[in-house]
Amino acid sequence: MADLTDHELARYEWQIDTPGFGPERQQLLKDATVLVSRVGGVGSVVAYELAAAGIGNLILAHGGNIKPSDLNRQLLMTHEALGTPRIESIEKRLKDLNPHINLSCVNANINSDNAEELVKQADVVVDCAPLFEERILMNKYVVKYNKILVEAAMYDMDAQVTTIVPGKTPCLNCLFPEIPPAWKRKFPVFGATSGTIACMGALEAIKCISNYGDTLAGKLLLCNFHDMEFTKVKIKRDPQCPVCKHIS
Amino acid sequence: MKIHLTYMAQIKTIIGIGKETVEIDDSAHAQDLINLICDKYGADLEKLLLDDNKRLRRVILLFLGDEQCFWDDNPALTDQQQVTFMSPIAGGA
Ligand SMILES: [Zn+2]
Numbered sequence: 001m002a003d004l005t006d007h008e009l010a011r012y013e014w015q016i017d018t019p020g021f022g023p024e025r026q027q028l029l030k031d032a033t034v035l036v037s038r039v040g041g042v043g044s045v046v047a048y049e050l051a052a053a054g055i056g057n058l059i060l061a062h063g064g065n066i067k068p069s070d071l072n073r074q075l076l077m078t079h080e081a082l083g084t085p086r087i088e089s090i091e092k093r094l095k096d097l098n099p100h101i102n103l104s105c106v107n108a109n110i111n112s113d114n115a116e117e118l119v120k121q122a123d124v125v126v127d128c129a130p131l132f133e134e135r136i137l138m139n140k141y142v143v144k145y146n147k148i149l150v151e152a153a154m155y156d157m158d159a160q161v162t163t164i165v166p167g168k169t170p171c172l173n174c175l176f177p178e179i180p181p182a183w184k185r186k187f188p189v190f191g192a193t194s195g196t197i198a199c200m201g202a203l204e205a206i207k208c209i210s211n212y213g214d215t216l217a218g219k220l221l222l223c224n225f226h227d228m229e230f231t232k233v234k235i236k237r238d239p240q241c242p243v244c245k246h247i248s
Numbered sequence: 249m250k251i252h253l254t255y256m257a258q259i260k261t262i263i264g265i266g267k268e269t270v271e272i273d274d275s276a277h278a279q280d281l282i283n284l285i286c287d288k289y290g291a292d293l294e295k296l297l298l299d300d301n302k303r304l305r306r307v308i309l310l311f312l313g314d315e316q317c318f319w320d321d322n323p324a325l326t327d328q329q330q331v332t333f334m335s336p337i338a339g340g341a
């Protein structure tokens with residue numbers, strides 16, 4: 001992997017100066033590959049923060065074209081690009097911000113045809129999908145290939161984030177062993193809510209990659225943004241979990 | 249005894265409030281508490297929380313204080329305990 005250039009040292013100077021971080025950890029960010037899917041209300045902000053922080057390689061998966069109703073929260077989409085593929089807008093906005101990182105853009109959501117290949121390429125996956133089917137698929141391959149999965153999710157004014165380390169923490173299937181029957185694709189959301197939990201998820205990814213600080217591995221941060229209440233709870237592995245019970 | 253309840257996500261949407269304190273028998277376990285709130289809030293909540301065998305769905309997260317609890321463990325409750333019920337969330341795009 002290439003060393004940090006003088007430009008990169010200058011570009012990331014203000015975060016390299018964070019006590020205990022330094023250029024060695026910045027190099028780890030440059031060498032890392034992170035998969036973000038989808039790249040909508042949560043994923044747009046995750047991807048933007050990771051690009052800003054200098055994650056060297058981002059894989060971004062999101063299908064479909066931009067609709068007016070995306071624009072209150074999907075911050076990598078623009079008014080001008082309405083009707084065009086979301087992934088083109090995602091790529092352009094991230095390149096405008098940081099042309100020094102590698103982007104691999106996939107014009108599709110996570111599905112059974114692409115999940116394994118995409119997860120395999122990443123060191124860390126940040127799960128920002130609106131459907132449990134997509135989340136459970138990413139979790140399956142995260143466990144299979146021993147990757148790290150940052151789970152960021154929200155609904156209405158509530159949100160949660162945790163970090164899944166296969167064999168050490170519960171996996172997503174431990175928490176949700178079946179597709180929740182009552183979950184609906186459409187839910188109420190302010191962009192500031194999805195964006196806040198996205199920033200927390202991005203920070204988890206940065207910390208996991210750079211071995212910096214304590215993460216939410218084995219803990220679930222519950223956020224109630226309506227009343228600004230935050231609770232950190234311990235979560236348990238399911239000894240019967242068909243996805244992760246065989247690893248320790 | 250008194251139990252301090254917190255509801256999150258779709259559970260909160262159905263119940264209409266995020267917190268309440270309920271009075272329950274001193275010998276109550278987690279399952280008694282779930283039965284109590286299902287009786288109190290009716291069929292929509294029961295459908296979200298319980299499966300056809302009237303067991304708590306495994307996808308509903310239950311926390312006693314800051315510890316996750318599985319339904320099968322059915323722990324005893326203690327006076328003034330904080331209990332959180334959260335339905336699964338996946339937003340998302
Ligand atoms: Zn598991």
